[in-house]
Amino acid sequence: MAVEMPVVDPEKCNGCGLCISVCYCNALIMIDNVVTIIETEECGWCTACEAVCPTEAISCHFEIVIENPTR
């Protein structure tokens, strides 16, 4: 089963590589000056890559769910 990973918008990525430097699980690599994500279960969704990106090219989406809806 595919592991959900952060999403990179190649149009916005300026290839600065900051996200790669802060990723503790080495899930990000640079290909042709654009950051590319490698699927890994070690990604703990720390969102550091999203936080450091100066161009808002990386998105770490959260699904919001209610555990026991009251209505």
Next chain:
Amino acid sequence: MVIEASFLRTSPYFSNLNDEGLNLVQKFIFEKVFQRGDLIALEGDPAEALYFVFSGAVKVFKTSTDGKEQIFGIVRPGESFNDVPVFDDGPNPTNAQAMGPVVLYGIRRRDLDIILHKHCQVTLNVINVLAGRLRNLTSLVESLSFRPVIRRVARILLEYAGDGLGPHRRLTQQEMAALAGTAREVVARSLKALEGEGLIRMERHRIVITNQKSLEDMAEVSS
């Protein structure tokens, strides 16, 4: 060690500085290298130098006595930190930590004084930099003290919550910040606070509302 003049020109401190000034800056600057998690500056310690990030990212933050962290900002290449304690000779007001491998260029206060006396362009640049810092901090103080951000974050969570079965809109922390009219750092802190109060549980790419009633009370949503 050769510090590129082209890098120095990208810093707001040294923009529009002539070649003579840049040569002087290059003479005084020293390099420091840190690895992920290294503490570069500790709150309360004397400030060693003004630092410019050459590569990597640095987290500037404070921690409360009960361990809660407030991030003041992430310093990226070309930007500086430690400005305030270097100029007022006081202790570090915040902590600074390397978020990954980091290369910094530093300049000590006494050397900065020599540059400031010889090149008034740098003095003008410093005023601009510090005014920008003040503006950002004013905005952060406003978000933290005057606006009930946590209430708005609670409301956003309830508004965007699904039953976990069908597809529904998902949000990044950046989007939550935009919706709440605040900074991403304030949203991160609000989420931690809500988790600490047992109203939500943070999972990998999921925020689970564990106590809907209390979250609604927090958001002041009428049922």
